[in-house]
Amino acid sequence: MLTTSIITKIIFLCGAGFLAAFVDSIAGGGGLISLPAFLAAGISPHLALGTNKFSASCASFTSSLKFAKSKKVNWQFLKYLLPFTLLGAVIGVNTVLKIDEKILQSLVLILILFVGIYSIFSKSIGVENKFKGTTKLNIFLGIILAFSLGFYDGFFGPGTGSFLIFGLIKIFGFDFVQAAGNGKLLNFTSNITALIIFALHGEIYYTVAIPMALFMILGAKLGTSLAINKGSKLIKPIFVTMSLAVACKIIIQNFL
Template sequence: MSISLLFLCFAGFVAAFVDSIVGGGGIISVPAFLFAGVPAHIALGTNKFSSTFASFSSSIKFISSGKVDFKIVKFLFPFTLIGAILGVNTVLMIDAKYLNTIVLILILFVGVYSFFSKTVGLEDRFESLNKKNLFLGIFLAFSLGFYDGFFGPGTGSFLIFGLIGIYKFDFLRAAGNAKFLNFTSNITSLVLFIIKGQVYFKIGIPVAICMIIGAKFGTGFALKKGSKVIKPIFVIMSLAVAVKVLYGMR
């Protein structure tokens, strides 16, 4: 195994560990692929391939631990799917760079608000599913599915923050539901990357294995430590995504 592949496997493990807890793993894994000399378009497709398997592994563990609310996500995930399909197709017509400023402002707001709020996401105060929060959840799922399909940075953070705001979940429960919805947009995007021949399987498969292991440990850490530990990691990764977007604007 080459040094580059070992580096990518390690980066993939760390990225999946973090991503399974609070999202944002792409800011670790995508630069790692580029640093290893993988062409940009292949890097995006191969990363999506590897991270989708990790996302699936994390989703399964959250499901088995009862942290995914199917009575809610059964209404939301079809709209995430539709949004992702439209997003992937729209990226061919719209220059994503115009979103940089908007995304930077939003993700900074998410991180800073979470940091200064003493109670957000620390208590699970979900009461019931109603027409209002169902509509807001569908809008969130569709919008972020679309966003993830053609741009992506911060999707996991936005989902977690949105689910906390709409359903009053704690960070742990929000992370479980967010991971399930994020997996939906990931698998949709992956299918299109494969169809277009943008996945390098020789690298993607070993990195995927390491990402699955990282996701397994990350999800276990989240379930064991709970929302009080997830919150600071969430804030750090939100601000890290903001830095990444700001750097990309240079």
Template sequence: MINLLFLCIAGFIASFVDSIAGGGGLISVPAFMLFGLPPHIALGTNKFSATTASLTSSLKFIKSGKANLNLLKYIIPFTFIGAVLGVKAVLLIDQSFLTPLVMALVLLVGVYSLFSKNLGINNEYKGTTLKLIIIGIVFGFTIGFYDGFFGPGTGSFLLFGFVKIFKFDFVSANGNTKVLNFTSNIASLITFALEGKINYYYGIIVAIFMILGAILGTKAAISNGSKLIKPIFITMSLAVAVKMLININ
């Protein structure tokens, strides 16, 4: 019972952090494994719980007007398709070669954001144009494929992309990130469900705490803006890189 309580607390903290800047899986996945679930079941159960929290966070950002649906409506279908193809590809291709490359990219994103003082502070998005739609489709498909194929750092890449490429501030970028991350998560969740890799009993219990964490985290992100999101984003990006370095060794 005490172990389940700690698991629920870990889920709450993970979704709180994830709704602000991503990287919550660094907390929740190890927690499920420490709880005693086998690796594949831990990943599938975490995906189930985290996806419910991601949906909650996405809806709250949309309701607050911090997700640009006029742009996202073009990107979402391609993100889903990319994620499905990524899941299928991972069954055929060895993904181990990606770890050093992704670790370097996530580290670069974190360090660049750390030293770019004005990055993501102001919203300089110029509106939905054909050029941005095409860029968004390519961006969404690529990140969706990556999330289905490998995964670590997806939130960091999405958030950084919306800030750097589309010129959103961190709050709006985070709203768009959550919607696309939820889209790619669904593809992975369906796969885990079809493979029978989800423990629904623990998944539902932890999901309740994750939904609560997502609600409070999203509220904190919207209320405190880029000044809160940016430092947590940098911290979680660097944490993802460190975690991947540890896994290599």
């Protein structure tokens, strides 16, 4: 039987989940909203990570499907990258279940500050789609990106979508919409892989995860539609905002 406190917790997390999925489907960084919400609701860190993966996987699947139907996903190079994202996520989750995830935070802070600041001052980044096909070099760099961020997403998570968008723009020359579409599919792969491992370890709070997932699906549908229709003019400012917000969160948590 659900108590009043549990119902209140579910309502709070469903609202946070909707907003997180909406933002994440456009520019990444949804974990900045959803993970603190879990912790604020009194859910332990590992259980919060696992439950968040359950809900986020439902949302990222919704976004991936919508981007794919709108032909914003390029299977030409994703077929090389997806297996490495999966492998990285497997290693990442198994690592975080054994050690404290704070080890990565200083490096993440430096990287995501760079991503956000660079995007502010680079007026041309992600405005036009300059993808000219795959080469041995960009596939190699893409594999490194996919494995590294698969590991990071399984291990820690916040900012993965932003890193993927930035990396795909720089390596393959995509605009923000194409980078968001392809990045979302890579992000879904790492999410679902991490989810399976968290589930096997019993780190999912299903009473919260299921209703929250429904609201995150709604948020993802709305956000993806706006991203596809409004394009780079909508994605870039939200992308920059979420990148810098992740950095501020890490600074506040660890240095203040």
